[in-house]
Structure formats: structure tokens, C-alpha cells
Amino acid sequence: MSPTELVELPGGTFRMGSDAHYPEERPAHERTVAPFAIERHPVTNVQFAEFVEATGYVTVAEEEIDPAQFPDADPEILVPGALVFTMTSGPVDLRDWRQWWRWVPGADWRHPEGPESTVDDRADHPVVQVAYRDAAAYAAWAGRRLPTETEWEFASRGGADGLDYAWGGELHPDGKVLANTWLGSFPYETTGVGGTSPVGAYPPNTYGLADMIGNVWERTSDIYEPRHLVPGLGEHVSADGRPDLLAPTVDPTVMRVTKGGSFICAPEYCQRYRPAARSAQSDDSATSHLGFRCAV
Numbered sequence: 001m002s003p004t005e006l007v008e009l010p011g012g013t014f015r016m017g018s019d020a021h022y023p024e025e026r027p028a029h030e031r032t033v034a035p036f037a038i039e040r041h042p043v044t045n046v047q048f049a050e051f052v053e054a055t056g057y058v059t060v061a062e063e064e065i066d067p068a069q070f071p072d073a074d075p076e077i078l079v080p081g082a083l084v085f086t087m088t089s090g091p092v093d094l095r096d097w098r099q100w101w102r103w104v105p106g107a108d109w110r111h112p113e114g115p116e117s118t119v120d121d122r123a124d125h126p127v128v129q130v131a132y133r134d135a136a137a138y139a140a141w142a143g144r145r146l147p148t149e150t151e152w153e154f155a156s157r158g159g160a161d162g163l164d165y166a167w168g169g170e171l172h173p174d175g176k177v178l179a180n181t182w183l184g185s186f187p188y189e190t191t192g193v194g195g196t197s198p199v200g201a202y203p204p205n206t207y208g209l210a211d212m213i214g215n216v217w218e219r220t221s222d223i224y225e226p227r228h229l230v231p232g233l234g235e236h237v238s239a240d241g242r243p244d245l246l247a248p249t250v251d252p253t254v255m256r257v258t259k260g261g262s263f264i265c266a267p268e269y270c271q272r273y274r275p276a277a278r279s280a281q282s283d284d285s286a287t288s289h290l291g292f293r294c295a296v
Contacts, residue, residue: 003047003142004039006296007208009154011035015161016153017228018276025276029230033154038147039293041199041210042126042218043138045119048109051138060131061108061286082107082129082286084114085264088188094269100187101287109134112196112288124198126216126291132256132283135219135292144294149222149257149278151295156212156260156275158205166205166213166275171267178202179214179261181273186266193263196289213273214265216291217258217281224255224280255280262289 016031051057061082067075084104092099106115109129119125130138139145147155156166163169167178177183179202183192200210258281261273272279281290 003144004041004043004293006037007040007155008037009035009207011154014154014157016150016276018164018274020164021271021274021276024226024278024280026227027230028276029228031150031154033150036147036151036295038151038155038209038295039144040204040208042216042291042293043135044124044199045109045127046123048127048130048138051141055137055141057134057137059109059129059134059286060284061129077103077105079105080108081105082288084112084288085187087190087194090188091185092187094186100264107288108286122196122198125196126199126211128196128216128288128291129286130291131286132219132254132281134286136221139292139294142294144296146219146221146292147295149220149259152218152220152259153275155207155209156205158207158209158212160206164274164276167203171273179273180211180263181214181261182264182266182269184266186269187264195263197263212260212275214261215263216260216289217262217279218260219281219290219292220257220259222257224257224278254283256283257281258290264289 011034013030013032015028017028018025019028062080064080065078067078070078081104083101084107086100086102088100104114107113107129109127110119111117112119112128135146158166165171180193180197182190184190197215204210205212258279261277265273
């Protein structure tokens, strides 16, 4: 196995963000990105396994937790583990994410839902339960890096500006499902996948990139701000238009931008299956709906 094929993109100026949806996507503005290359699909379980076998790497979710760092926590839960999405038995308050997320001891990239689960039958699914440091370590091993938010959104749009979705103006054009997102009543009923799907199971965008929308959220290297940092409006950005990047950490206070939405994005809860959509995720977080792809 080898790192995913890279797709070379020309770069250029495009309209980034959106004024029509969530506040953190604002303001819509022009942004220029230099030519770069990005992987055709998210890093898979089999690819991450090759990295671990070659290096002996231990992910954040597998590390022992120092109780001194969490003096007020129940010692019984201070064990290696991660957050796992769990369907509910019926309707719940959608303002409380704790209704469908639970901390599961023993959950990690090999056991995404806990010790009894496995990825043996999911070799070609995106790897999940990886913290930022884990993703950055894989990228460095592969001779690559994580994309910036600007690069990721440029790639996701596939050369089309001003469209809500990566494929056009409708979520399900002519009734076609074009990405792995939640179909049904969230979080208790779905006619969709309800979990990760093999990479490339849905049509690629016009750049030939798979799963830029749905399946798993994808990490970028940019520090999260509650609105876009726009050159010319007084915020500091570096000379190439990107915020200064920090080294990989496991600091829960460091939040970075994730893009693309996931299999749990639903119209009534999380309409973030769009190129402009963005979310914040802490560097130490490992969840069952968050992965990554690399760039150069």
C-alpha cells in the first residue's frame, strides 16, 4: 500500500465562505490560493495501519491519561478512549450533543466504536478516531502535510464558485444522493449508511476528488476563528494568505478548522455538507466521524 494518489490543482482566485448559512462561514470573500496537490480521497484504515506498522506510532486515543491533568474527573473514565456516535432510541433535544455522543473506553482507530469493534472489514473506509497530532504524524511520514482551510475549500468546490453544494444548487438533484450524509430523522432513524462508507463510494467532484462532502469531517492545519480572517479588513494573515500555523499538539484549548461534514450531518441538525461550511475541533479530539487527507 502507498499514500493516496495526488491530484494537482492549478490554484487561483475563488469566492470563499458564505453569507447565506452559518455565521462562522462569513464573510464571503475572494481568496487566492497557489497551485498545490491534494489526495484523491481521505486516508484509509489500511493506509494508516501501514504507517503504524512502519513506525510503531501510538495515537492520542491509545495513550494513558494523567489524572493530575483532570483533578475533578471520575478516575474510572480517565482511561484511553474516544468519542463514539451512538444512535438514540427516539427523538431527543438536538441542542444537546451529549444525547448521541458517548465516551467509550478502548475506542481508537483500530476499534472505532469500542473494544469489540474492528476495522478488519473496513480497510477502504476513512480512518477515524485520530487526533490532530496523529494526522500530522501520518502526513509527515508520507512526505506530505495537512491542507489549509483555503486549499481544502478550493479543492472541494471543484472550480465552481457560488454554489451551495460541491455539485450544484440542490442537495439531492433529481433525487440522487451524492454524498454520505444523514438520511432520515436525526439521530434515531436513517435510511442512509449511518456510519462511514468506503472512500469513493459516491461520485467525485469535477476535480476527481472523492468524499470532499460527507463521510467524515476532515482536518485542516488552520487555527479556528469564529469568522474568516480576511486580508484587507484588519486581521493578520501571513504573506500567502494563510494564518500562521502551530506545531501539532494535544492541547485541548487549540481548536482547528475541520471541513466537509460527515455521515451524521442532517438537514435538521447540521447542514454542513457544503464546501463553505466549517467547524472547530480541538487538537486532542478523536471521534468516530473525523478523519483527514493530505496535501503537498
